[in-house]
């Protein structure tokens with residue numbers, strides 16, 4: 149049986165540690181950290197993710213405000229809303245939830261957020277700082293994956309890490325972090341994508357395999373080396389009439405098959421997702437001047 153990389157339990161521990169740090173440092177005069185989120189339109193998974201972020205903030209004691217803007221919001225209107233929050237000195241983190249409706253230019257929006265408040269680490273300045281190994285903020289999902297591995301004693305150093313997916317949110321920052329000469333890095337990194345030929349022949353060579361694709365149960369048991377460490381990032385909804393909501397969440401790996409071969413595996417749900425939220429909260433506190441270690 150593979151070890152389960154329990155991101156839910158680890159994130160609870162991180163959040164409890166943050167709450168303790170927040171209480172202690174606020175009593176010494178630091179301002180309450182504050183996160184503002186923005187969502188354009190009503191894409192349901194985004195609403196669910198924002199709720200999880202809100203719950204975590206409230207539990208820790210981080211201030212939280214969410215702006216839900218109408219689907220037809222223009223670039224100019226969004227710029228104005230972002231600019232207002234950029235100028236509000238009581239807000240330490242601003243996150244514009246992706247995906248945005250297709251009429252909005254996602255990269256341009258990422259550039260609007262003041263780099264000092266860009267707790268998602270999407271602004272080119274912050275991406276550049278990450279790239280040179282001097283990050284202002286940790287990219288939330290990538291850092292969550294690395295912290296989960298380290299917490300269970302699986303240091304990527306010297307290992308062959310195969311990341312499937314090259315998105316700006318997950319695959320790319322994770323590849324950089326795992327490659328850098330730093331804690332949680334020093335891996336030999338292979339990045340795969342939709343044009344990669346014979347993907348199973350590459351995933352089978354992974355000591356650490358990180359699928360971040362968005363394709364339900366695509367990675368089968370025989371795509372994985374015996375004894376590999378697997379961190380499943382994908383979150384996919386598959387219809388399930390036995391559930392009240394009509395669907396269940398699965399990852400990018402066929403869990404049963406892969407668990408039988410892996411040494412350790414992060415499940416979906418309960419693996420990377422909660423870790424992402426814990427790192428976000430850490431970033432908001434850092435942005436507000438807190439010592440978060």
Ligand SMILES: NC(=O)c1ccc[n+]([C@@H]2O[C@H](COP(=O)([O-])OP(=O)(O)OC[C@H]3O[C@@H](n4cnc5c(N)ncnc54)[C@H](OP(=O)(O)O)[C@@H]3O)[C@@H](O)[C@H]2O)c1
Nearest residue numbers: 289313314315318341342360361362381382383420421424
């Ligand atoms: N747990 C969390 O906190 C968290 C956070 C973010 C995302 N996610 C989940 O992670 C998954 C990926 O998210 P994302 O935002 O990175 O998605 P994305 O932007 O759609 O990127 C998906 C990546 O997978 C690659 N890909 C697609 N089909 C493939 C195939 N058949 N073979 C190999 N590679 C393939 C794509 O290649 P191309 O570049 O060639 O198109 C792309 O690089 C989603 O399920 C998402 O919900 C989870």
